[in-house]
Amino acid sequence: MLDIPLWKRISIWALCALGLWLALxxxxxxxxxxxxxxxxxxxxxxxxxxxxxxxxxxxxxxxxALVNLGLDLRGGVHLLAEVQVEDTYATRVDGMWTTVRNILREERATIGGVRQLDAAPGFLKLRIANVEAMPRALELLRTLAQPVQTLAGVGEMDLVFASDGDVISMTLSDAEKAAMDERTMVQTLEIVRRRVDEVGTREPTIQRQGTQRVLIQVPGLGSAEELKGLLGQTAKLEFRPVVRRTNDPAVAPGPGNEIMPSVDEPGQYYIVEKGAVVGGEDLVDAQPTTDQNGGQAVSFRFNISGAQKFGDYTADNIGSPFAIVLDGEVISAPTIQSHIAGGSGIITGRFSIEETIKLSALLRAGALPAELTFEEERTIGPELGQDSIEAGRIACIVAFAAVLIFMVLSYGTFGFFANIALVINVGLIFGLLSAIGATLTLPGIAGIVLTIGMAVDANVLIFERIREELKAKRGPARAIELGYEKALSAIIDANITTFLTAVILFVMGSGPVKGFAITLGLGIITSVFTAIFVTRLVVVIWFERKRPKEIEV
Incomplete structure (x- = not known):
């Protein structure tokens, strides 16, 4: 007969109370x-x-914990950016020059002098003095090649060398370029996320679109230009050897070098080597500070590897200038006075307080590995978001009221019990959304409205089974018990198939589709729980108190 143990009753009410408490x-x-x-x-x-x-x-x-409102409800900025992954090829190859030069100098007596030549981006070309030592030079250089660290690149090496007379050329293999593309996208997503988080925005959406694009949606931000300004800077900090100064921007920098303007000295330019001694990837911290004169500055600190490279370079080049380069401009070019150990220092310049705060935030977040070009941008005003909220609220209220009225008119007292479960069901949905930190979008509201309509399906199946048992002259208690038992398989089957659909939508979809899938999936879980456990518990409590001889469903 109808019997629910005390521990189970307490557990059911406790779960309901917890969900409503989280939704409050x-x-x-x-x-x-x-x-x-x-x-x-x-x-x-x-x-x-x-x-x-x-x-x-x-x-x-x-x-x-709150249910976060998405871009279409709160208003904000939508950007679609393309990552220029090809930029990383040239950076990687240019950075190899110092290593290539040093390994060939170890056998200078055999190979002779080594000189870098002009080459297309992504290629490194050099000329050796003794062409007869070309096989030995290639043998030494090929020791620099490493296996490609991807499943698709098994058996491939990352560097490709070729010779033509006394000229050696080096470039990246196709397998390594594909691996670098993947690493660049992963790194870009992480750094974009860090930068957006640095400015305190709430629940941004940052997703990969296709092979080279990133979708960025930031609710609550009022201007696309503000977000583009934050993301458009690569914040690439490098320490490079200085070749010489010049005031002629048209002068030829020479192979392996490039010319950069000075920030603090208008009209002055520095010719620096392309290969950096230390890069921003070795930074572990950056904070706003002041210099010895009270001016605004940014302090920085390298990791162990960066500190070692920085210390070794300063020890070997005392008396030589080196350039602190940020995004292609020379911030300063001090002369190395002594060995700089510890891996920390400050960047000075004509900074305002706001600029130091922004620069330190960008440096902490890390340098973008490649430039972003913005293919699409939209700014959604909060008024449109408020209209969406109102429309969604009206839809929920209308759906909710219609279902409540239908259930009472169709099933009387039992319909009222189903309505109690429905109210608890909606509360549980919002409690779960709050607990997991989900973002509610307009399609998400559609998922809730659909859930409200679907939530009573299980109860309809149960009540119709109870009706059939009553027609078969079963007693009230037995009819209720058989109604729940015989409807259980149909309820589970229907909801499992719908839940699998929600899972597929979540895995395969993006953006709004995911929002719909999340609310639909959570709604199915709470609907099954309230229909099988909550409604049954309410019916049992009612039956134990009333002990009716006959029931009408």
């Missing part, structure tokens, strides 16, 4: 949002009376 902050969205923002701001800048008032507006013992 969304009923006070603005207050909780201000509370969360104030907590973060206090941690970053310190407490103020206004911030403390926002913190106190929501009790600390209450949950504060």
């Amino acid at each position: 902050p969304n009923a006070f969205y603005t207050t909780v949002e201000r509370h969360n923002d104030a907590v973060i701001e206090i941690e970053a800048t310190g407490v103020t009376p206004e911030l403390q008032a926002d913190v106190d507006a929501w009790p600390s013992y209450m949950p504060n």
